[in-house]
Amino acid sequence: MRTFLSALLTLVAMxxxxxxxxxxxxxxxxxxxxxxxxxxAPLAHDPQVQAFIADEITEQVSSRVNVPGASTLIEPFAKRYTQGQDFPADFADLVRQQHSWLFDPAPAGGSQEMQLDITAMVNRALKSANLPFVTSVPGKIEVPMAEGSGLDAGRYHKVGQQITTIGYIATAVAVIAGLLALLVARRRGTVLIALGL
Structure with missing residues (x-):
């Protein structure tokens, strides 16, 4: 009986x-x-990601200032910023915004289209540029993500909670069943080997 119970508990733990x-x-x-x-985080060092965000910064600043050829002046500074040491931290903030949008509960009555706030990125790039006609952009700069991408607000909120709950319950069951199997077993070494310890 002890051998059967130990085997059953070991199987449950496995x-x-x-x-x-x-x-x-x-x-x-x-x-x-x-x-x-x-x-x-490694995506912050990807040249394609850097180029995409530099283009977005250039476009957003150019559309907010009335200076002919502003994009030509701003583009090199935007590129330098995305290749600089401040960019990875700002990129991590952007990633956290995306995560919050997908995994936090959907806002009641709010926009259902993901928008990323790149204000800090734009202002940091402008600060490094030290241009006479613009030093920062007032207000928020929110860039909408592509519609129809499936990135709805709160899309993975319930799934995320379920995965976390399953993980903790399965871990608790594994520990309890493993310890009980060791307590009941006649050959504890066999149980340890079976559990991969």
Missing amino acids: VAIVVALPSMWAAERVVDADGFADVA
């Missing part, structure tokens, strides 16, 4: 471990905002 590992990884690296930002 299944729980198989469920817990990917669930906890997803909870820590996708559902958690800081983990999500850490996973996305």
Whole structure:
């Protein structure tokens, strides 16, 4: 009877471990905002991402100042900013905005289109440029994401909660079942090997 119970508990612990590992990884690296930002951090050094954001900064400033050829003047400074040391932290903030949009509860009656606030990026690029006709842009600069992209507000809120809950429950079941299997077992070494310890 002890052998059967130990085997059953070991099997339960093994299944729980198989469920817990990917669930906890997803909870820590996708559902958690800081983990999500850490996973996305290498994109800040991607030349295509840098070029895209530099173009967006240039376009946003050019559309807000009445200076002929402003985009030509601003573009090199925007590119230098996206390749500089301040950009990764600002990019992480942008990623956190996206994460909040997708994983936080949807705002009641608010816009259902994702908009990213790039005001800090624009003003930092302008500050480094030291141009006489513009030093900062007043107000918020929000850039809408593409419509129809499936990036609805709060789209992954419930899923994120479920993944986190499954991860914690599976971890608890794995620990409890593993300890009980060790307590009941006649051959504890076999149980440890089966659990991968």
